Amino acid sequence: MENLTNQQIIDARLDDWRKLAQALHARFLTDDFVTGLRFVTVVAEAAEAAGHHPDVTLTYPLVDLKLISHDVGSITQRDVDLARQISEIAREQGISAEPTAVTQFELALDTADLADVGPFWAAVLTGSVDALTADEVRDATGRVPSLWFQGTEAHEIPRQRFHVDLWVPHDVADERIAAAVAAGGRVVDDEQAPSFVVLADPEGNKVCVCTILDR
Structure with a gap:
């Protein structure tokens, strides 16, 4: 399957869904657990028929879903097709979506030696060095946020170089940044x-507010 570009995904006009770092995300407001379970059951039947399965989180008032083609590590047409089908199921059941509420939290660690530090972080976060793939530690079960490694110059121990990446829908980023500034924050760098x-x-701790635009 062909990997879709960010612009192709935006042009697909999946109104209920937003792409964050790697996958398509959606939130459906079910209001109660039984409605959510009924919705998830029909989604599961559609996914089984399609041979393609979303990640699902069912809680009392809502259902969160994530779609990605794991075999290629990206979004393909089958994700878009299943996303549309899930949205149609929601409409048939009278369930509304809240696409601007989806977020993805990641940690990043600047390092000059990924081969040296990567296995440690994979082991301590997930219990297995096998969770380290390329430049990222990813827990397939979703217990901990993803940790990715950004190349940098060598530095002396114990200087620590963690930073937070917060992925938000591209159409709410400006609003989120404005809210953070109004709450006492400041813009450090907006060149990208x-x-x-x-x-x-106010104490200088940094966060990158990320979107899929211009990538």
């Missing part, structure tokens, strides 16, 4: 906007 904007809290 709308791809990402670096913010800092």
Whole structure:
């Protein structure tokens, strides 16, 4: 299957869904557990028929879904097709979506030696060095956020170089940044906007607010 570009995904006009770092995400407001379970059951039947399965989180008031073609590690047409089918199921059941509420939280660690530190973080976060793939530690069960490694110059121990990446829908990034600034933060670097904007809290702790635009 052909990997779809970010622009192709936007042009697909999946109104209920947003692409964040790697996958398509959606949130459906079911209001109660029984409605959510009924919705998830029909989604599961559709996914089984399609031979393609979303990640599903069912809680009392809502259902979160994530779609990605795991065999290629990207979004393909089958994800788009299943996303449309899931949205249609929601409409048939009178369930509304809240696409601007989806987010993805990642940790990043600057390092000059991925081969040296990567296995440690894979082992401590997931219990297995096998969770390290390329430049990222990813827990397939979703217990911990993804940790990715950004190449940098060598530095002396114990200097620590963690930063937070917060992926938000591209159409709410400006609103989220404005809210953070109004709450006492400041913009540190917006040269790469709308791809990402670096913010800092009043004590200087930084976060990158990321979108799929211009990537």
